[in-house]
Structures are given as structure tokens and as C-alpha cells.
Amino acid sequence: MNPVKALEQHGQAIWLDFLARGFIAKGDLTKLIDADGVKGVTSNPSIFEKAIGSSDEYDGAIGAALAQGDRSVGELYEAVAVEDIQHAADVLRPTYDKLEGRDGFVSLEVSPYLALDTKATIVEAERLWAAVKRENLMVKVPATRQGLPAIKQLISKGISVNVTLLFSQKVYVEVAEAYLSGLEALIANGGDPSHVASVASFFVSRIDSAVDKELDDKIATANDPAEKARLEKLKGKIAIANAKIAYQDYKRLFSGDRWKKLQVCGAKPQRLLWASTGTKNKAYSDVVYIEELIGPDTVNTVPPATLDAFRDHGKPRASLEEHVDDARAALKDLANVGVSLDAITDRLVTEAVQLFADSFDKLLGAVAFKRETVLAGGIDTQKLALADDLAKSVKEHGEDWRNTGKIRRLWDRDKSVWTGTDEDKWLGWLTSAAAEKAKLADYTEFAKWVKARGFTDAVVLGMGGSSLGPEVLAHTFAQQPGFPKLHVLDSTDPAQVRTLEHSVTLGTTLFIVSSKSGGTTEPNVMKDYFFARVGETVGADKAGQHFVAVTDPGSSMEKVATEAKFARIFHGDPTIGGRYSVLSPFGMVPAAAAGIDLGQLLDLTMAMVRSCGPDVPPQENPGVQLGLAMGCAGLEGRDKVTITSSKAIADFGAWAEQLIAESTGKDGKGLIPIDGEPLAAPSTYGNDRLFIDLRTDGESDAAHDAKLAALEDAGHPVVRIVLKSADAIGQEFFRFELATAVAGAILGINPFNQPDVESAKIKTRELTAAFETSGVLPPEKPALTTADADLYTDESNVAALRKAGADGTLDSWIKAHLARTQSGDYVALLAYIERNAAHIDTLQSMRLAVRDARHLATCAEFGPRFLHSTGQAYKGGPDSGVFLQITADDANDLAVPGQSASFGVIKAAQARGDFDVLTERGRRALRVHLKGDLGAGLKSLDKAIRDALN
The missing domain is CATH 3.40.50.10490 (Glucose-6-phosphate isomerase like protein; domain 1)
Known part of the structure; x- marks a missing residue:
């Protein structure tokens, strides 16, 4: 007889640890049911990941699902997985009916991410049960401490459960108790237990792998040949011994008066299922974990290769209750040689939860890739070109985010992703x-x-x-x-x-x-x-x-x-x-x-929101990837985030500038966004830049593209984002919001507060309150007065500038001020004047002159609008800014109805409040107040800057 089929004579059912769409559609599962007597199927993330990620088998199903409307990666995976489970359940339904519900099951896993969350496990198990709508479904729930109460609750609701990740005899007893208690609760509530089934999946080969490693370590250090032989004798024996003793517990638990009361009501015993039965050590028989664990009312779930091997040369026998005393002796001997099986099984559970989560990450990553491929016409693309060191840092931080589930925690509004203060209160934008x-x-x-x-x-x-x-x-x-x-x-x-x-x-x-x-x-x-x-x-x-x-x-x-x-x-x-x-x-x-x-x-x-969702691992998550690049670049000193945007979306950089600066510039850390600087040759820049280029598909600028390519070739990190059209600008709003939140976590700051913006507001209110009282702003003493301008700064800056050569001319002060710049600094022009085309061009001329001469990043900002954005980074971020504030007399002021302070007075108070906070923070700051004609004053300042740079 076929050895697999012969297992039926010993009361054991064989389940297949494999599931794929084509395998079912082509009739392969049906053949195994007919030829081998296979009575069940289990699935897991690794199986689905290989099927989805390594072939085109699911491309059509994913495409068909998306044709009905975009959905999140998790929803997309579940849609195809549920469909597969349903198909497999339908194929096994005749078996289920023939055996009156004692077998013929298909198992579907609750998300491994929920293994340590009882409530979430219950909710998801109930949802999956309802989605599959098949009586012969078992929902897989891990035997973690948090999983045990979930098992009881689900059984009490009439949901069949495959208890997985079970290694320990002690925990097995607790699992059986959860099942029995669940049945009792079900019956007490008027439920019918005859439609409920469960298996306790006892993992086998992983135990031998872990025990053998510890035994090998002891063998390597043992000096006594007899001791080495004793240790060697235990290798490959413990997993089977552990399982045999667990089976003795099974017989006891499902034979007493308590069980008989349940049995009378139609309850079925919770069978032991041997899992992880593929042999990992090549020194052992490839069918050892089948041959040595054959007994009544058990299940062995095997991968296809092991099934083939047992069919070829397996030898069925009633082995499960052979040499039980020897099994107990082996376990006792293991303890005597100093190896704790309890410690090993505890560790294996923890490792298994992480391994299953890792597999689920890969699975969802594969689905995310397929989704993006299908929706290629609807999602903006992103390409990161990073030098080796930065790429390595991004990869390492990405792996940390994956291992610790930080993207899921971020979406769950877990403030510990950042500083643990009040970040959870500011995540409604998600x-x-x-x-x-x-x-x-x-x-x-x-x-x-x-x-x-x-x-x-x-x-x-x-x-x-x-x-x-x-x-x-x-x-x-x-x-x-x-x-x-x-x-x-x-x-x-x-x-x-x-x-x-x-x-x-x-x-x-x-x-x-x-x-x-x-x-x-x-x-x-x-x-x-x-x-x-x-x-x-x-x-x-x-x-x-x-x-x-x-x-x-x-x-x-x-x-x-x-x-x-x-x-x-x-x-x-x-x-x-x-x-x-x-x-x-x-x-x-x-x-x-x-x-x-x-x-x-x-x-x-929403297409981008889904691409950046909690179910998309960091490697496939565009918002996380951009945020990791920004944050890691900042840690390496490339903290000048230089944003260039094509004509169709030219204003995007100004929005991104305020988002990045106000979010990350604090606690002496942060990213300094640079908007509006046209690209130049690589030699123009220091090693403090990260370039982010945005453009719409179809917009071409050969000269700009050539400069971008040259920067990449020179080793500068470059991020290229291509929008499908300007209509997709919302995708970039969300991508950058998530990226900025991620970058804040990498930098170790709270990206949702703005302490230094508040400081400037307080200063402004104090000045305007003084005006309301006296009718004038408090007097201030200039450091220098000329016919064209007054210069202001605090005593510390005055002393430093005079020491650097500032004397009785505007030119000398500007020259001394710019002479204070160092490699890695940036120069910010803060102009409290009308923001119009002429003034924008003038400030651009000034900033580019500084950039090209000193190879420094530059900012050109108009006040007071920048106060609520980049003003935060200038005051609270890294002390690498050299600030030139520009104010001027207003040719024609404008009254504010109902207030004594005019627009001009309010603007002046804002400028002074801004400047006072800069100097209080010890920043290198100089204020130039232009007198008379503004156009002429700006020209003279432009000339002074250019002269200072020569």
C-alpha cells in the first residue's frame, strides 16, 4: 500500500503544508486527496510569498482585484488569500462531509503582527471566519501568552482554531485547557460543539535544531570521551521525545470525566498536529518526523518534498507510544547535562513569532510590488540614488523599522516611535x-x-x-x-x-x-x-x-x-x-x-496613502524610504535638503520647505530645506546636500537633467520623483508628510511641535503690546547708522563682527558677517518686504552669488510668512545658519480697523521678535534696515554682498 495512505490505518491524518492557486486549479490537490488520502491543508506567509513573489501565478488575480478598485496591500493580499482558502476548502469539503466534520480542514493564519495582542487577534480571527464562510476552515492562532485567551474566546463563539507555534509540553496543557474551557462556554451559551474542531500544532524539527546546537557547543568543550558520547547520544532525540510525552498528556486530558461531559454534547477532541516536520539536519532521515510520530487521533502536516519522500520510502508503524519511558529518560538526561528545554522552547516561540512576522513582511512586500506594477499608471514613481555609505545606513535603519514594526506602530499612533511625549495627539493627517x-x-x-x-x-x-x-x-x-x-x-x-x-x-x-x-x-x-x-x-x-x-x-x-x-x-x-x-x-x-x-x-x-500604509514594509514603502533617506542623510551631515520642482508643480517646494523645516528643526538638530536654488555644477556644492527632484511625467528639461545626473555621478545623493500629472500633487503631499514624520523619528525629535515659532510669537506680542500702550515700538540702538541703512544685532554679534573687520561702512559689516561662514553652514536672507517678482529676483541674485562664491546652501525667505515654517529650524535647528535679515521703511503704511497698530507696525514687531529670538539662541545674525527707496536699497545691499565675496 502507498505508505502515506497506510497512515489512515494508524488513525493519523496527513495534511499538506502548501497552498497555491495553480496547485488547486490544476487538480493537484484533488489528486493528493485521492491517491494519498490527504485530509487537510495549511497555509503560511512563506508559502504565499513564494507563490506571489517568485512567479506570475497571482498577477491575474491581483489585476482582477484591482480592476474593481484600488485597495490597501493588506486588503489585496487578503482578497487573493481568502479566495485560495475558499477554493481549497471546497475541494476538501467532500472529505469534511464524509468524516462528519472530523477532518477535511484548511487553515488560514491570523496576521503574525497580532501574535502579542489578544483583542486584535480575536477581531481578526472573527473577520477571517466571516470572510471565508466555510465550515471546514480553521483559523490559525499562535500559542503565545496573549494567544491563549483568544483561543478560548474563539472556540466559545464556535470558530474552529488551529493553535500554532506550540513547542512546550507545559504550554500544550494550557492550550488544551483553553479549548476545553471554550467548549464549556459555548455549550453554556446554547451553542453546538459538534461543528467546532481544533488542532494543537506541536512544532518538532525546530526543537532538534536548537537543542543540537547547544549540545554541539558542550561537545566542543567537553574533555571526557564518555561525556562527549553521552551528549552525542541525545542529538536528534529530544523533539520526538517531547512530542511523545505531549501525546501522553493528550490522552489524559481527553479521557476524564470533564471531557466525557463535553463529548456527550457532541464535542470533538483537539488533536495534536505535528508541524515543522521537514527534516533540517541532513544527517537524519528525511522522513524521521513522520515515521516516529504515528498514532491515533493525530495529524502530521508535511511540505510537498517530505510527502514525496514518505510516499517513496516511508515505513508506517504505530510508533508514537513506543519507548515512552526512554523519551522521559532522554528529557531528564538533557536537563542533567545542563540544557534547559523550557528555556529553548520559550526562545523558540519568540523567534517563531518574529520569523512569521518576517515572512509576512516579505509576503506583503511582494504584494506591494505587484500592486505598484499593476497600478503603474496611477502612482507617482520614486528612485533613490544613494552613495554606498548612505545606502547602507538607509538599509540598516529600514531593517530596524521592519524588525520593530515601526511603520505599523506609527499608523497605530504610538508616540514611542518618536520621543514619547505628545506625538500621538498629532497624527490625524494619516x-x-x-x-x-x-x-x-x-x-x-x-x-x-x-x-x-x-x-x-x-x-x-x-x-x-x-x-x-x-x-x-x-x-x-x-x-x-x-x-x-x-x-x-x-x-x-x-x-x-x-x-x-x-x-x-x-x-x-x-x-x-x-x-x-x-x-x-x-x-x-x-x-x-x-x-x-x-x-x-x-x-x-x-x-x-x-x-x-x-x-x-x-x-x-x-x-x-x-x-x-x-x-x-x-x-x-x-x-x-x-x-x-x-x-x-x-x-x-x-x-x-x-x-x-x-x-x-x-x-x-489615496493611491499613495495605500502605498505608504501600515501593511507595506519599509523597503516597498515610498514614504518610509524617502523619510529614511532624509533622516539618515541628516545624521551623516547631509542636512541641506535641496528641493527642485519642474514648472508644472513649481510651488511645491515652498510647501515642502515649511513642512520639513518646522517639523525637524529643533533641539539643535534638524534638516534645512533649500527651495528655489537652481542646480549648478557638482563643484558648487559641499558634502552637506541631499537633492530631491520632482517633475511631472512628460516635462523635459535636458539641461536640468544633465546637471542632476552629474550630481549623482559625483556622489551626491539624489531622489527623483516623477508625478503622473500635476493632478497627482496630493500623492506628494502625503508622501512628504509621512517621510517627514519618519525622518523626525530617525533624528530623535518630535516632528509635530514648534517651540521656537511660539517663542517668536511671544516676542511679537510683547512688542505690539508695548506699542498699544505707548504708541511707539520700544526704541532700539543701531550698531551702525549710514545714510542708506541702519544695522542691528546684539552685543555678542557686534563684538564678533568688529573683530572680523566691521567698521563704519555697510560693506565692511556685510563682509565681516559673510566671513563667519564655514563649511556645512547655510546663509539665509530673511526679507520683511513685499514678495513680488522683482524682489524675488533680487534675493535670488544675492543668494546665488553667495552659493557660487562660498559653496554654501542658501535660503531666500520673505517675512513674516516664513516665521511659521522655516523660522522654527533657523532658531531651534543646528547652529549652522548665518542670517541676514532685511527690513525697510514702508512707503505707505496701512491701518488695521479697530487697532492702533498698523500693518507696518505689526510687521516691524514680527521682524524684531524674529531677530531677538535668533540672537537669544546665539545665532550669527545681522539685520539691515534699508532707508528711502527700497529698490535702490536692495541694489546697494546686493553690491555690498558681491563686493564682500570677492
């Missing part, structure tokens, strides 16, 4: 895209209202993330027919406020006041000004219908908007900080007002 999709009907209604009102313009009044996100949308998307043109105002500069006012028609303009707390100075004074101006234009009683507010629930802005009868109030999510808010109402309300297709924007965004 699910904001999905949350906004649920509000599409409301946004559609709002968009119709905007269009019906005939608004020609929509203006966002905000600062930081609440303004820079909408600004990207305004520059990226063309004006939609019938909808207003979207503008952004994020300045208290009187000229800039006036320019915005002149660019719109007040009577047909919608103002969107964006302020999370409602207490931010800039949105409030901008609102006060334009509310009064609109009231003068359309009537005070109608002004509110030209305003909507976006603010957190219960904020002071909500109260103001209610009292002023704003047309709408949209609530933000209090768990989302401003710089992470673009995919929340702070970005979506302006987008809806502008007629942007939010359904398409969010659908495209």
Missing part, C-alpha cells in the same frame, strides 16, 4: 484624505454655492501650512470655468496687502479665513481689514456672506465668524497640525471654492 473623501457631498454643495454666487476671486487669509498648501493648489491647477481664481495672502506687509486688494474685485471676492486656533495674529488682522473693506463695498450687513472660516471647533475664530455671520464655518481636525493640514479642510475648502475636482484629487491621493 487618515485625513479618507476623512475628506467622506465629506465630498458637503464640498460639492459648497462648490455649487460658490459658483452660483458668481465669485470672481477667492482669497485665502492664512499663515504657514494653512496658506502654503492652498498656494500650491492655486499655482498647480488652472482656473476652472465658472469658478473664482484662487489667491493666497500670508503677509502683513502693507504693500503686499494692498497689491492683493488691487488684484481682486472686492464685491465679487470670497475670503477664506484659515486659522486653527483663531488666535494667530496675521489671519485676524487680514480678516479685520478685508471685512471692513468688503463692508464698505457691499454693505456691512452683507459682508459676512463673502467670508467663510476654516478653524478648529470651539476656537476664537469660530466665535468671531458666528458673530460676523460668515456664510460657512468649516471645522478642522484638532489632531492635525497646520503644516500637515493640506489634505484636511484647510486645503480642501479653498480647493472646493476654486472648483478643483476633489473626488479625483483624493482618489489619486
Whole structure:
């Protein structure tokens, strides 16, 4: 007789430890059932990973699943796995029926990630049971300390369980107790135990591998030949001995009065199943773990190769109860020679949980790769070109993130991923895209209202993330027919406020006041000004219908908007900080007002959210990979994150700049984003750069591409991101948000607070309060006064600059200031003037002159808008900045209704507050206050900078 088939005569069932789609579809499983009497199938992550990742067998199934709509990697895996399990269960159903539910089972694993979480294990097991909808399913639950109560609970609910990762006799008794207690609870609640089955999967060969290693170590150090022989005799014997004693426990547990009461009600015994029965040591018989463990009411689950071997030369016999005394003696002898089997089995459980999680990582990585391949037309691509040392660091940190499950912990809002302070309170952005999709009907209604009102313009009044996100949308998307043109105002500069006012028609303009707390100075004074101006234009009683507010629930802005009868109030999510808010109402309300297709924007965004999800391992996770590159580069001194963007998405860098700087620049650490610097030859740069280049598919710039390639060839790290179209900008919002959070974890900081921004706000409030009291800002003494400019800094900087050669001229002070730069520094121009094309060009000219002459990174920022973004990194980040603040007399100030402080006074207070915090932090800072004509003053400063560099 076929040796496999002959096992039936000994009461043992053979299950196959293998499952694949083609194997079932081609009838191979059916053949094994018919020829060998196979009575069950088990699956595990390793089997699925090989089938999915190493062949095209599942490509069609994955493609078909995605054709019905995109889904997360975990959902995609489960869809194909459940389908396979169902097919296998259907093939085995005749066996199940014939044996009246005593066999014919297929096993499906609960996620290995949940092995130490009782509640989550129960929830997932129940969900899988419901999804498969097959009576002959067993859900695999590990025999961990947390798994034991889950086993009892699931059995009590009538769910059949395959208890896996079982090594210890002691734990086996606890597993059987959980099964028995579960049956008793089921019966007590009126359930029918006849439809419940369970196996306790006792792992075998891994025990011998672990024990033999310890025995070999002792043999290597033993001097007595008799002792060596004694140790040698124990090798290859312990796993089988352990199993034989466990079987004696099985007979006892399922034969007494307690069991008989359950049996009368129709309960089936929980059979012992021998798992891990493929021989790992080639010195042993390839069928030893079948031949020596044959007995009634047991199962042996074997891989295909072992099944083939036993069919070829296996010798069935009733071996399980042979030499039981010898088994006990072997276990006792093992303890006597100083090897603790309990310690080994405890370690094996821990290792097995990790190994199964590792296998699941590989499996989900393979599914993620397949998903990305199928959705190639819908997901922005990313390519990292890193030098060997940085690539090694990224790989090592990535492996740490995988081993410790940090991406899952991040999505679970575990603050220990960072500093363990309050990070868990600021992670609403992880699910904001999905949350906004649920509000599409409301946004559609709002968009119709905007269009019906005939608004020609929509203006966002905000600062930081609440303004820079909408600004990207305004520059990226063309004006939609019938909808207003979207503008952004994020300045208290009187000229800039006036320019915005002149660019719109007040009577047909919608103002969107964006302020999370409602207490931010800039949105409030901008609102006060334009509310009064609109009231003068359309009537005070109608002004509110030209305003909507976006603010957190219960904020002071909500109260103001209610009292002023704003047309709408949209609530933000209090768990989302401003710089992470673009995919929340702070970005979506302006987008809806502008007629942007939010359904398409969010659908495209969700593709990236899924690609960066908790079920995508770090190696395949684009957000994690970018974050690891940024963080590891920062640790290696490449902390100047240089962002270049193509024309279609040119404004993205300004948004990414504020996100990265405000999130990572603190505690003396951080990344300094560099936006707006056009690429130059590799020799222009120091070794402190990481380049991130974004462009849309189809945009070509041969000169730019050549420079990027040259930088890569020279050893600079380069990240290339290609958007499928500008419409996919939401994907990059999310990728960079996740990447920045990951980089913060690598740097060891809290990426969600902004302590130094708050410090500047406090200084500003103190100065404006002094103005309200006295009618003037507190006096300040210049370090130098000339006809064209006044220079200011603190005593420490004055002393250092005079020592470096500063005398009675502007040129000498600028030269001394720039002479303080060192390798690895950056130079930041902080201009509190109107942000217009001419001034942008002038600052660009200055910064590039510095970059090219000193080979330093440079920033060109306009105040006060940068205060809520890069201002954090400049004050709280690494002390590598050399700051030149530029202020000027306002040609024409602008009053703020209801306040004594004008826009010019508020801007001046902000500039001084900003500068005071810089000097208090010991930064190398110099302020140049230009007098008279601003254009002429900027030209003289430009000349002074160029002269200083010669």
C-alpha cells in the first residue's frame, strides 16, 4: 500500500503544508486527496510569498482585484488569500462531509503582527471566519501568552482554531485547557460543539535544531570521551521525545470525566498536529518526523518534498507510544547535562513569532510590488540614488523599522516611535484624505454655492501650512470655468496687502479665513481689514456672506465668524497640525471654492496613502524610504535638503520647505530645506546636500537633467520623483508628510511641535503690546547708522563682527558677517518686504552669488510668512545658519480697523521678535534696515554682498 495512505490505518491524518492557486486549479490537490488520502491543508506567509513573489501565478488575480478598485496591500493580499482558502476548502469539503466534520480542514493564519495582542487577534480571527464562510476552515492562532485567551474566546463563539507555534509540553496543557474551557462556554451559551474542531500544532524539527546546537557547543568543550558520547547520544532525540510525552498528556486530558461531559454534547477532541516536520539536519532521515510520530487521533502536516519522500520510502508503524519511558529518560538526561528545554522552547516561540512576522513582511512586500506594477499608471514613481555609505545606513535603519514594526506602530499612533511625549495627539493627517473623501457631498454643495454666487476671486487669509498648501493648489491647477481664481495672502506687509486688494474685485471676492486656533495674529488682522473693506463695498450687513472660516471647533475664530455671520464655518481636525493640514479642510475648502475636482484629487491621493500604509514594509514603502533617506542623510551631515520642482508643480517646494523645516528643526538638530536654488555644477556644492527632484511625467528639461545626473555621478545623493500629472500633487503631499514624520523619528525629535515659532510669537506680542500702550515700538540702538541703512544685532554679534573687520561702512559689516561662514553652514536672507517678482529676483541674485562664491546652501525667505515654517529650524535647528535679515521703511503704511497698530507696525514687531529670538539662541545674525527707496536699497545691499565675496 502507498505508505502515506497506510497512515489512515494508524488513525493519523496527513495534511499538506502548501497552498497555491495553480496547485488547486490544476487538480493537484484533488489528486493528493485521492491517491494519498490527504485530509487537510495549511497555509503560511512563506508559502504565499513564494507563490506571489517568485512567479506570475497571482498577477491575474491581483489585476482582477484591482480592476474593481484600488485597495490597501493588506486588503489585496487578503482578497487573493481568502479566495485560495475558499477554493481549497471546497475541494476538501467532500472529505469534511464524509468524516462528519472530523477532518477535511484548511487553515488560514491570523496576521503574525497580532501574535502579542489578544483583542486584535480575536477581531481578526472573527473577520477571517466571516470572510471565508466555510465550515471546514480553521483559523490559525499562535500559542503565545496573549494567544491563549483568544483561543478560548474563539472556540466559545464556535470558530474552529488551529493553535500554532506550540513547542512546550507545559504550554500544550494550557492550550488544551483553553479549548476545553471554550467548549464549556459555548455549550453554556446554547451553542453546538459538534461543528467546532481544533488542532494543537506541536512544532518538532525546530526543537532538534536548537537543542543540537547547544549540545554541539558542550561537545566542543567537553574533555571526557564518555561525556562527549553521552551528549552525542541525545542529538536528534529530544523533539520526538517531547512530542511523545505531549501525546501522553493528550490522552489524559481527553479521557476524564470533564471531557466525557463535553463529548456527550457532541464535542470533538483537539488533536495534536505535528508541524515543522521537514527534516533540517541532513544527517537524519528525511522522513524521521513522520515515521516516529504515528498514532491515533493525530495529524502530521508535511511540505510537498517530505510527502514525496514518505510516499517513496516511508515505513508506517504505530510508533508514537513506543519507548515512552526512554523519551522521559532522554528529557531528564538533557536537563542533567545542563540544557534547559523550557528555556529553548520559550526562545523558540519568540523567534517563531518574529520569523512569521518576517515572512509576512516579505509576503506583503511582494504584494506591494505587484500592486505598484499593476497600478503603474496611477502612482507617482520614486528612485533613490544613494552613495554606498548612505545606502547602507538607509538599509540598516529600514531593517530596524521592519524588525520593530515601526511603520505599523506609527499608523497605530504610538508616540514611542518618536520621543514619547505628545506625538500621538498629532497624527490625524494619516487618515485625513479618507476623512475628506467622506465629506465630498458637503464640498460639492459648497462648490455649487460658490459658483452660483458668481465669485470672481477667492482669497485665502492664512499663515504657514494653512496658506502654503492652498498656494500650491492655486499655482498647480488652472482656473476652472465658472469658478473664482484662487489667491493666497500670508503677509502683513502693507504693500503686499494692498497689491492683493488691487488684484481682486472686492464685491465679487470670497475670503477664506484659515486659522486653527483663531488666535494667530496675521489671519485676524487680514480678516479685520478685508471685512471692513468688503463692508464698505457691499454693505456691512452683507459682508459676512463673502467670508467663510476654516478653524478648529470651539476656537476664537469660530466665535468671531458666528458673530460676523460668515456664510460657512468649516471645522478642522484638532489632531492635525497646520503644516500637515493640506489634505484636511484647510486645503480642501479653498480647493472646493476654486472648483478643483476633489473626488479625483483624493482618489489619486489615496493611491499613495495605500502605498505608504501600515501593511507595506519599509523597503516597498515610498514614504518610509524617502523619510529614511532624509533622516539618515541628516545624521551623516547631509542636512541641506535641496528641493527642485519642474514648472508644472513649481510651488511645491515652498510647501515642502515649511513642512520639513518646522517639523525637524529643533533641539539643535534638524534638516534645512533649500527651495528655489537652481542646480549648478557638482563643484558648487559641499558634502552637506541631499537633492530631491520632482517633475511631472512628460516635462523635459535636458539641461536640468544633465546637471542632476552629474550630481549623482559625483556622489551626491539624489531622489527623483516623477508625478503622473500635476493632478497627482496630493500623492506628494502625503508622501512628504509621512517621510517627514519618519525622518523626525530617525533624528530623535518630535516632528509635530514648534517651540521656537511660539517663542517668536511671544516676542511679537510683547512688542505690539508695548506699542498699544505707548504708541511707539520700544526704541532700539543701531550698531551702525549710514545714510542708506541702519544695522542691528546684539552685543555678542557686534563684538564678533568688529573683530572680523566691521567698521563704519555697510560693506565692511556685510563682509565681516559673510566671513563667519564655514563649511556645512547655510546663509539665509530673511526679507520683511513685499514678495513680488522683482524682489524675488533680487534675493535670488544675492543668494546665488553667495552659493557660487562660498559653496554654501542658501535660503531666500520673505517675512513674516516664513516665521511659521522655516523660522522654527533657523532658531531651534543646528547652529549652522548665518542670517541676514532685511527690513525697510514702508512707503505707505496701512491701518488695521479697530487697532492702533498698523500693518507696518505689526510687521516691524514680527521682524524684531524674529531677530531677538535668533540672537537669544546665539545665532550669527545681522539685520539691515534699508532707508528711502527700497529698490535702490536692495541694489546697494546686493553690491555690498558681491563686493564682500570677492
